[in-house]
Amino acid sequence: MRFIDEVKVEVRAGNGGKGCSSFRREKYVPRGGPDGGDGGRGGHVIFVASERKNTLQELYLRKRLIAKNGQSGMGSDCHGKYGADVVIEVPIGTIVKDEDGHILADLSEDGEEFFVARGGAGGMGNARFATSTNRAPRYCQPGMEGEQGIRYLELKLMADVGLVGLPNAGKSTLLARISNARPKIADYPFTTIKPMLGQVFMDDGDGFVVADIPGLIEGAHEGKGLGHRFLRHIERTAVLLHMVDAACEDGKSVREQIEEINGELEGYGKTLVEKPRLLVFNKCDALLDEERTAIEEEIATMGLETYFISAVSGEGVKQLLHRIYDQVLQLRAKLAKEAADKEVEKADMIEELNDSFEK
């Protein structure tokens, strides 16, 4: 399966079936009334968010989603059948946009549905148009056209924590240690070529999801490296873990590594820069005490919360996880409060409206 996070698809819902114009013909009933049935509704095209999916590959391959037309109505008051819907599962975090880039839907919960193209209504048969003055109408309706258009889908993974750092900082090693994800780990850069999600379980039985995005390199936000395309996947996280190779195996000082990533996050825009960030110095097992002290002195002025860990030996990892979890819970509580406030606001508005109607 390839990781596809952007696709363009053509969607076409089914047209409604035509209504039927027909008259009852029975023995001994000389003038049977109208009995033309309605046409069936055209099929919808529906996206459903599913936790079983993590790529838009299926849509990338299909390119077109066309639902069936509704069947025409028939005599003897028989209605036409509905056209079959096309139902496509998409990953949680899929955003649907129209041709002008307006967001139509943001599918953020398992099972959430979006009718991306609605099938046309079936036309009414002549039986519906009989009145006391016109008992034998011949008129029946055509079916309505189904909606159609081009839609752009963009996947922004839903993770609580985003791992960022230069290639080889040890992001995959940390993810493998703390979560159920099993990323490839190698001592050459860019072993990670697609974002990888891992679920971390905490003592309370709950936990959080971490996204490891491919190693950023300078200029990534301008689309030069691999990272740019993937930065969007950490836009919705509660906290960023900025990983730095404290052993400086690739020859870059810790300051250089930090500044390079800062530059990339700044280049991407406010959403990432303003996120809470923990600076994590990895590979501490390979550091001498005086090297660690030197790093501590160098970063003291940066004002970032820092952690020293070894993703290989596990040193410092537990403490880090608790701190991350704190941040995640704080954000969840804030979002829950915002949602509850909105509900209250809505209820107040409805009450006010009702009051004004009564007066």
Ligand SMILES: Nc1nc2c(ncn2[C@@H]2O[C@H](COP(=O)(O)OP(=O)(O)OP(=O)(O)O)[C@@H](O)[C@H]2O)c(=O)[nH]1
């Ligand atoms: N000594 C030491 N080596 C580590 C530690 N963590 C990772 N490494 C090594 O660093 C190398 C790179 O680790 P990865 O986890 O693949 O790094 P990454 O940041 O995921 O790299 P990309 O996938 O390229 O983005 C591997 O050889 C790891 O074994 C650590 O805590 N101590």
